[in-house]
């Protein structure tokens with residue numbers, strides 16, 4: 001039974017209450033609420049924290065910012081103390097961390113604590129991305145996720161989640177409480193917006209042709225360089241496509257399957273969209289390693305299908 005029916009005034013529905021209405025187990029409700037709570041400390045760090053470098057680098061050899069390390073520590077501590085997490089993988093950690101031994105009712109979490117952190121010093125929107133599986137195995141297909149969410153730190157702080165029963169948005173109010181702002185979000189079958197990542201002069205032929213197709217049909221270019229705000233724009237406007245394609249010299253693109261693509265593909269598919277690497281659904285990719293990267297075209301079904309046509313050449 002949705003909380004918000006057309007024409008009915010929406011009373012303030014908090015996250016925990018909405019989760020209880022999803023028919024999921026208490027441990028998963030507790031886990032998602034703990035992650036939401038951690039977001040309050042991350043946004044505080046983003047707004048006031050040190051913008052300098054941490055003096056370390058991550059699994060991908062990328063220089064870590066102090067905010068990357070701090071955000072990662074905030075979220076990891078919350079997960080460990082939640083009591084319902086078995087294994088943890090973070091984009092900022094080199095290997096999987098076991099919070100507790102395998103047992104019934106536990107979950108494993110892969111997360112990017114502060115995606116787009118290099119945008120904070122120019123005051124652009126950034127976000128936390130979270131992928132949740134039952135049990136202890138984090139290297140399984142994204143289709144097996146039991147939940148995915150992101151927290152977007154923009155002009156407003158919003159949290160978007162799905163447990164496989166629709167996609168729902170919560171907005172943080174003046175008391176830093178998350179209240180329901182959009183419920184059962186559904187994307188249009190096609191749209192007129194595109195978000196093209198990567199260097200255009202490194203696009204492969206199929207991608208170049210696809211972008212020309214979009215431009216000729218008058219699609220508007222919207223790209224911030226932050227995966228979370230760019231995907232949020234596609235979901236909330238209900239239209240368009242984001243891509244970070246295979247590039248000449250980088251056949252797997254840039255974005256990470258476990259920490260970025262699987263959770264966003266889970267959310268977009270649950271909102272009626274699609275996500276592909278150009279050949280198959282992102283959610284059906286078998287993760288090969290923690291740092292598995294893949295090309296991505298994600299958004300409205302029609303645009304994603306068109307991208308596959310151009311990219312696969314048939």
Ligand code: AFP
Nearest residue numbers: 115116117118119197198225226227
């Ligand atoms: P950072 O986390 O290093 O800032 O990268 C952000 C990101 O992983 C993702 O959020 C963007 O979609 C993508 O990189 C932008 O990459 P380009 O800067 O190459 O367009």
